[in-house]
Amino acid sequence: MARKLLIEHADVQGIASYDVYRKHGGYASVEKALKTMSPDEVVEEVKKSGLRGRGGAGFPTGMKWSFLAKPEGVERHLVCNADESEPGTFKDRYLMEKLPHLLIEGMITSSYALGARRSYIYIRGEFMYVLRILEKAIAEAYANGMLGKNILGSGYDLDLVVTPGGGAYICGEETALLESLEGKRGNPRMKPPFPAVKGLWGNPTVVNNVESIAAVVPIVNEGGDAYAKIGIERSTGTKLISASGNLVRPGVYEIELGLSVEEFIYGDDYCRGIANGKKLKACIPGGSSVPILPHYLVTKTAAGTDRLMTYESLADGGFASGSMLGSGGFIVFDEDQCIVRNTWNFARFYAHESCGQCSPCREGTGWMEKVLYRLEHGTGTLEDISLLEEINKKIEGNTICPLGDAAAWPVAAAIRHFRDEFEWHVKSPQEAQSRNYGLIQAPLEA
Amino acid sequence: MIKVTIDDVEIEVAPGTTILNAARQAGGDLVPPAMCYYSKLPGTGGKCRTCLVEVAAGSTADPRPMPKLVASCSTPVMDGMIVKNKTSERVHTNRGGVVEFLLVNHPLDCPICDQAGECHLQDLGYEHGSAKTRYREERRTFSPIDIGNKIKLHMNRCILCYRCVAVANQLTEKRVHGVLHRGEHAEISTYIENAIDNDFSGNMIDVCPVGALTDKTFRFKSRVWFLKPYEAECACDKCSGKAVVWMFGNEIFRVTARKDKYGEVETIEDKTAWICNDCRFDKKDPSKWNLIGPRKIDRHSVISQGKYATKNDNNPKLLS
Amino acid sequence: MKADHPQAVNEAPIDFSAATMTEMKRVIGLFPEGKQKSAILSVLHLVQDELGWVSVGAMNRVAQILDIEPIEVYEVATFYTMFHLDPVGKNVLEVCRTGPCQLVGSDDLITYIEQKLDIKVGETTKDGMFTLKTVECLGACGYGPMLMCKYHFYERLTKEKVNEMLDAMREASKS
Numbered sequence: 001m002a003r004k005l006l007i008e009h010a011d012v013q014g015i016a017s018y019d020v021y022r023k024h025g026g027y028a029s030v031e032k033a034l035k036t037m038s039p040d041e042v043v044e045e046v047k048k049s050g051l052r053g054r055g056g057a058g059f060p061t062g063m064k065w066s067f068l069a070k071p072e073g074v075e076r077h078l079v080c081n082a083d084e085s086e087p088g089t090f091k092d093r094y095l096m097e098k099l100p101h102l103l104i105e106g107m108i109t110s111s112y113a114l115g116a117r118r119s120y121i122y123i124r125g126e127f128m129y130v131l132r133i134l135e136k137a138i139a140e141a142y143a144n145g146m147l148g149k150n151i152l153g154s155g156y157d158l159d160l161v162v163t164p165g166g167g168a169y170i171c172g173e174e175t176a177l178l179e180s181l182e183g184k185r186g187n188p189r190m191k192p193p194f195p196a197v198k199g200l201w202g203n204p205t206v207v208n209n210v211e212s213i214a215a216v217v218p219i220v221n222e223g224g225d226a227y228a229k230i231g232i233e234r235s236t237g238t239k240l241i242s243a244s245g246n247l248v249r250p251g252v253y254e255i256e257l258g259l260s261v262e263e264f265i266y267g268d269d270y271c272r273g274i275a276n277g278k279k280l281k282a283c284i285p286g287g288s289s290v291p292i293l294p295h296y297l298v299t300k301t302a303a304g305t306d307r308l309m310t311y312e313s314l315a316d317g318g319f320a321s322g323s324m325l326g327s328g329g330f331i332v333f334d335e336d337q338c339i340v341r342n343t344w345n346f347a348r349f350y351a352h353e354s355c356g357q358c359s360p361c362r363e364g365t366g367w368m369e370k371v372l373y374r375l376e377h378g379t380g381t382l383e384d385i386s387l388l389e390e391i392n393k394k395i396e397g398n399t400i401c402p403l404g405d406a407a408a409w410p411v412a413a414a415i416r417h418f419r420d421e422f423e424w425h426v427k428s429p430q431e432a433q434s435r436n437y438g439l440i441q442a443p444l445e446a
Numbered sequence: 447m448i449k450v451t452i453d454d455v456e457i458e459v460a461p462g463t464t465i466l467n468a469a470r471q472a473g474g475d476l477v478p479p480a481m482c483y484y485s486k487l488p489g490t491g492g493k494c495r496t497c498l499v500e501v502a503a504g505s506t507a508d509p510r511p512m513p514k515l516v517a518s519c520s521t522p523v524m525d526g527m528i529v530k531n532k533t534s535e536r537v538h539t540n541r542g543g544v545v546e547f548l549l550v551n552h553p554l555d556c557p558i559c560d561q562a563g564e565c566h567l568q569d570l571g572y573e574h575g576s577a578k579t580r581y582r583e584e585r586r587t588f589s590p591i592d593i594g595n596k597i598k599l600h601m602n603r604c605i606l607c608y609r610c611v612a613v614a615n616q617l618t619e620k621r622v623h624g625v626l627h628r629g630e631h632a633e634i635s636t637y638i639e640n641a642i643d644n645d646f647s648g649n650m651i652d653v654c655p656v657g658a659l660t661d662k663t664f665r666f667k668s669r670v671w672f673l674k675p676y677e678a679e680c681a682c683d684k685c686s687g688k689a690v691v692w693m694f695g696n697e698i699f700r701v702t703a704r705k706d707k708y709g710e711v712e713t714i715e716d717k718t719a720w721i722c723n724d725c726r727f728d729k730k731d732p733s734k735w736n737l738i739g740p741r742k743i744d745r746h747s748v749i750s751q752g753k754y755a756t757k758n759d760n761n762p763k764l765l766s
Numbered sequence: 767m768k769a770d771h772p773q774a775v776n777e778a779p780i781d782f783s784a785a786t787m788t789e790m791k792r793v794i795g796l797f798p799e800g801k802q803k804s805a806i807l808s809v810l811h812l813v814q815d816e817l818g819w820v821s822v823g824a825m826n827r828v829a830q831i832l833d834i835e836p837i838e839v840y841e842v843a844t845f846y847t848m849f850h851l852d853p854v855g856k857n858v859l860e861v862c863r864t865g866p867c868q869l870v871g872s873d874d875l876i877t878y879i880e881q882k883l884d885i886k887v888g889e890t891t892k893d894g895m896f897t898l899k900t901v902e903c904l905g906a907c908g909y910g911p912m913l914m915c916k917y918h919f920y921e922r923l924t925k926e927k928v929n930e931m932l933d934a935m936r937e938a939s940k941s
Contacts, residue, residue, distance in 0.1 A: 005899040087864045087903040118798070125811060125848045126904050127814045128917040166846025168628075168900065183803030183832075184846040185625070190492035190520045201801060244866040244907035251908045288865055288903075329907065331866050345865050349902050355845075356606065356625075356632030358493050363547035366630035370583040387580055394543030397514040398495055584768045601769075624837045626844040631769050637840035638822055639775040 002256040002269075003301065005218040005238045006211070010098040016133060018140035021101040027146060029109045029220040033156040037220075042113035046216060047223030050236035055081055055172070055209030056287060056327035057402075058311050067196040068114055075316055076206040078116040080107060080213055081177055082123035087288035087349060088329025090197040091240035092210035094252040096123070096130050099214075100137035104160065106213035108146060109220055111158050121162040122171070122181050128354075134162045169353035173401045174207035176355065187357045188401035211240055218445075231257035235310035239328055246334035248272035261285070261307040261314075263300040265332065276336040281439055282417075285314050286326020288346050289406035291413030292339070293323050296442035319413065320407040338436050340425050343414040344372035350407035361404040364395040369410055375422060378429030385422050389415060448525035452476050453533045465518035465529055466497055472709065474582075478531050479541075481548070481566055481655045482607035483519035486710055490612050491519035494605060495544045496570060500537050503528040515540055542574040550581040551630075553602045561657030563670040566709060567605065588633060593623060594642040596662050596727045597651060601633050604658035610634065610650035617720060618644040634658070645684055648726040652703050652711060659764045663727050663736075664700035673699055675741040680734055684722035688714055690741045691732075698730045704741070771844075779830055786816045790831060802832050806842055810849055818908070819850040847901065855890040855897035856939045860914045863900040866907035869897035875911040875923055877898060882932065895939060 014020040020029075033042050047062030062094035068076060080103065085093040103121070111119045123131050138160055141147045149157045163181065165171050171180045178200050199205020215237060217229045228236045235257040241264070243250045249272045255264065265280070266273045274280050283298045284290060299307050304323035307313055312316055314325045333342070351369040368391055374380045388411055396408040415422060417439040421437040447458045452469050453476040459468045467485065469477045478499055483491030490498075497519045506526025515537060518529070531537055548569060556562040588601035605623065611634070614621035621635045636642070642650075652658045673692040677763040680687040692700045703711040703721045711718050729735065782790070793808035809832065813824045820843055829836040843849045850858065859879060867913050876887065879898055883891050890897040906912045909921035920931055 008699075042457055071769070085903060088866050088907050090905045090907050090909075093905050124905065125807065126914060126917075127813070129919075144929050163793075163796065163804070164807055164811060166842075167848035167901075168812065168846050180807070181804060183806040183842065184838075185628070190517070201798075242908060244910070245869045322743070329866075331869070331907070333869060337869055342865055342868065345868050347862070348908055349864050351629060352847075354629035356627075356629040357607065358495055359544055359547045360816070362606070362632065363550050366586075367547075367550055367581065367583065372588060378747060394547070398498060398540055398544065400492060400495075400517075418769050476820060497844070584767050586767050588768075588770050589772075591773065620835055622835070622837055624841045627771060628845050631771075633769065633771065635771070635773065637774060637837065639773045640776065 002254070002259065003238065005227075005230075006102065006214050007099065007252070007254050010094075013099065013264055018101060018137065018144055020427070022098070022144075022225075026101050027105050027108075029113075029217045030146060031152060032114055033060050033109045034152050034156055038242065039113045039115055039246065042109065042216075042220060043223035045219055046113070049219040049227035050224075050234060051212065051215050051219060051227070052234070052236075052311065053209055054215065054239065056086060056289070057190055058325065061208065061212050063080075064196070064208070065114060065206060067194070068206055069197045070115065072206070074382075075118065075203045076105065076116045077200045077203055077364065078111045078114050078119040079118070079174075079177065079181065079200060079207045080121040081172060081174065081207050082120075082121050082170040082210045083169075083177060083307075083352075084210070084248050085124055085172050086327045086329055087346065088244055088284060088331040089242050089287050089327045091242045091252050093127055093130060095214060095240065096127075097133060100134050100253050101141070102214050102217060103134070103156075103210055104137055104141050104146070106216045107160055107209060108141075108151070108158060110206075110213050110216050112156055112209065113216075116157050116206075117157055119161075119257055120181060120200070121160070123162060123164055123316050124171070125164040125166045128164060131162055140161060144273065164408035167358045168355075169349075170355045170401070170403060172408075173403065177207060178357055179206065185355070186361070187355050188403075189367060190400060193221055196444055201259075228273070231307065232310050234314055235312060235325075239309070239325070241309070241328040243271050243330045243332070244432075245330075245332035246275045246278065246337070247332050248275050255309055257310050259309045260299070261309060262308055264330070265299070271332070274332065274334050276334070278336065279439060280332065281335045281337055282333040282339065284323070284329070284331040284333075284410070285309075285345070286324045287329030288322040288331070288349065288410060290326045291319055291322070292417065293413075294417040294440055294442070297417075315403075319414075321411070323413070336436050338432075339414055339418040339421050340372070340376050340432075343411055344369070344376045346410050347372045347407065350403065354403060356397075358393045358400045358404075361407065362400045364391050364404070365407045367391055368407070372411070373442060375425050378433055380426050380429075382423065382426050385415060385419070385426070394403055394443055448523065450523040450525075450527045450529060452529040453531050453550070457608075460521060461522075461761065463523055464514070465499060465501075465521050465523055466491075468523050469518065469529075469531065476531050479566065479570055480519055481570070481608065482603060483709075484609050484612070484653055484710060486713075487609060487612040487616060487653065490607070490609055491731045491765075492517050494548070494607055496541060496548075498537060498540055498544065500530040500534040503526060503529050523668070524688070532697050537748075538574075541570075542576075545570045546576075546580075547606050549575060551584075551586040551602075552605075553587075555603070556667075559600075559603065559657040560611070560660045560665055560670075561603075561654075563761065565657060566655040566656065586630060591635070592662075593636060593650075593659070595645060596648065596664060597642065598660045599634060600658050600660070602658075603656050603698040604634055605656055606632055606634070607655055609653040610659060613646070613650045613653055614642070614644075617646040617649055617706070618642075620644075645722045645724070646720060648723045649703065649711070649720045651726075652705065652720075655709065657741070661700055661726070667699050667747065668694060675743055677738040677741045678735040679738065680725065680729060680736065682722060682725055685725060685727060686714060686717065686719045688719050689721050689725055689735075691735055691737070693732075696732060698732055701726045701729060774822050776940045777826065778822065779827035780821070780823040782813065782816055786812050794832070803834055803838070806832060806834075806839065807846065810839075810843055810846075814849060816858070819853050856870065856930075857895060857915050857930075857935045858897045858899060858915050860899045860901040860904075862906065862910065862912055862914075864900070864903040866903070867910035867912060870910045872911040875913070875928070877927055879928060882928065895936060 171186040175188040351365040478497040481494035497516040503522030
């Protein structure tokens with residue numbers, strides 16, 4: 001069984017309480033960092049670990065930290081992005097619900113590294129019950145001297161606040177999150193300036209995902225080099241994967257990066273295969289924003305090598321035959337699922353979640369949703385399929401924030417791999433209403 | 447000073463200048479269009495995406511091209527940056543895409559819209575739009591509402607540039623309108639029945655790039671191209687009193703601020719010459735104004751006859 | 767598509783209970799001096815916890831409490847989808863309809879609840895007991911189909927579980 005660095009103790013009775021968490025080695029990273037390391041040394045360990053942002057973008061966390069501006073006399077902030085909203089992703093909720101102190105420990109150690117004295121956890125409003133768990137844990141941390149003034153006699157002060165969102169996927173985008181945290185509409189900001197220079201209330205700010213911050217704990221405890229030894233190439237360490245869809249055992253799994261996709265879907269330690277004895281039709285491996293893969297490209301790359309759960313292997317083949325690890329939202333489709341219906345469903349999601357600030361996203365996501373609705377409901381045309389590809393190209397890369405790309409990529413990928421199924425919806429609309437297309441054939445050369 | 451090259455023209459500008467403003471310093475047709483950016487209203491820009499340009503080289507220090515098109519209104523130039531606007535096929539294609547997006551839900555009611563003839567969307571539609579729409583869906587519609595007794599809001603025509611919100615924030619004491627809801631459903635509104643009652647609220651009409659906010663004292667009175675604009679001034683204790691009066695014969699049909707070729711209110715004596723609501727809505731008596739002389743208007747509009755004729759003649763697409 | 771949201775009638779600010787006010791003060795105090803607007807989402811959640819929805823009068827009071835213009839509250843309240851801007855039933859059932867839940871039967875779940883309560887999505891039962899809404903991904907994809915009610919997640923729902931859930935809610939809302 002693979003090593004678990006984050007959720008090993010998730011099922012220990014009472015682990016959400018300070019005392020039990022402490023008994024299982026909790027807050028060791030705070031002691032080590034505050035008592036024996038300088039902030040820069042902590043940053044150095046995170047850099048060495050090769051940790052990449054676990055929210056979806058995969059940007060190296062240590063590098064992000066080193067960009068933080070540090071002008072004299074200006075407050076800096078660490079903000080934890082707990083707005084987990086990417087369809088297919090529910091790992092942060094699991095982590096916070098089960099191990100609230102792990103996140104708080106990571107926040108303290110990371111805030112120390114960044115010189116932040118006022119840090120925030122922005123959690124999506126729908127997770128209000130998790131917010132209550134975190135509030136309780138924060139109160140315990142204060143009571144035990146892990147937060148507040150002069151933590152562990154180090155002279156370092158930190159205040160930590162958890163605050164809710166109100167129902168907006170876009171607030172998972174870091175600048176929209178900051179706007180929301182300032183009490184405004186979640187409209188992403190124009191960049192530059194980047195949050196590292198001008199973030200919360202104009203102060204230099206780092207925004208990190210829950211899992212990234214939690215991963216700082218084992219990195220500081222065991223050293224960045226030890227962390228970097230786990231995994232393959234530039235995919236180091238462990239990753240929480242949220243498995244959903246038609247699986248025997250969906251749920252949250254901590255894997256060592258480099259595990260084969262085959263093992264993850266079918267292995268006894270993981271998802272145990274497709275539910276109800278059905279066949280795999282397709283898979284979205286990194287949350288709804290990343291390209292969908294047809295069954296013949298899920299466990300093998302187009303070149304025929306084993307597909308692995310790493311940033312590189314899942315992207316192998318580029319957008320032509322690959323996808324992305326993204327946030328680790330692993331969505332599995334069985335043979336009875338309709339790709340057109342699902343593509344329309346996700347398009348509706350993005351249209352619903354567009355902030356409406358910039359024109360390509362506001363108008364383009366709504367347009368795609370309407371065209372896909374028609375295709376799914378039997379009134380689409382073959383031109384509609386090429387129109388979708390056109391709209392896609394005009395949205396992609398032209399928006400203020402990545403939501404435009406996130407809306408465009410899934411549609412483009414679905415048409416790329418499942419064009420036959422889309423055309424079948426146009427040519428046999430009656431039939432398409434009453435049954436599903438079934439498995440798509442791999443092209444002969446694949 | 448730093449050097450930037452836009453469409454093969456080298457321009458020297460102060461550090462921190464945006465690509466768009468550098469282009470405006472050079473002038474001419476290398477200037478990207480802007481529907482939401484308004485230089486006199488800090489914080490505007492970045493939203494409409496019509497000013498997208500290609501950066502072929504980031505700077506002398508890092509000459510790599512930028513992978514995505516960038517919003518020229520909010521991207522600062524770097525020394526040695528090379529920008530392509532009208533010389534970039536990619537820009538042309540994608541700007542056409544943006545214009546198409548802006549038009550999919552637009553009512554195209556130019557024949558009854560007061561903005562026709564001086565509408566930036568109309569210009570863009572002419573330059574980039576195709577003759578046929580590919581939008582088969584039902585258009586989004588809102589009912590027109592009054593924002594105060596002098597301003598009409600046609601949300602159907604709005605492109606959500608946020609300029610009027612910036613006017614309310616920056617020129618008036620308190621803001622009572624804003625952007626509500628989100629995505630496709632986002633709209634400018636007051637939410638509750640509320641009048642915008644402020645001496646400078648009328649400037650929202652001047653900054654609106656389309657016909658979403660119109661002057662109720664002028665609505666349906668005349669097409670703008672039938673009117674003669676005169677530079678005029680009056681003694682006003684609220685504003686500079688420097689305006690343009692639009693006349694038909696001896697009658698003043700409407701009053702606006704003096705606008706430059708980018709549609710922005712001019713700077714006069716180091717101040718942006720916004721005008722007050724008294725001057726705009728209530729002084730229609732020519733005796734209250736000192737007429738200085740005919741105002742030269744940059745006839746950029748497609749409705750301006752000369753341009754329409756030449757454009758049409760030279761555009762094989764339109765003729766076929 | 768008619769996208770009109772008719773202008774609402776203005777209402778005088780209303781008062782909240784002492785307990786709500788105390789809690790509002792606490793969440794505002796979590797932010798630095800002068801940054802009280804940051805607490806707006808927490809405050810709106812508290813309003814909704816007390817009233818069940820967010821009325822114009824409530825928003826006008828929130829503007830006073832946070833020392834901001836009412837429009838700033840309207841802008842925020844209409845952006846975030848958790849806030850109900852119209853009256854709702856005692857129990858708002860928010861069913862996730864997004865992809866991963868759809869793969870495991872959220873369409874059927876929605877239809878079942880519609881039939882069971884004899885209402886359509888967006889409607890409230892005649893007795894004011896239930897409002898049915900659909901929402902986008904709630905971050906419980908591995909445990910679908912699911913719905914949220916009063917911040918509680920009801921997961922891996924079956925017809926039997928829905929029946930039990932509705933009965934329990936009816937019972938709890940009687941008192």
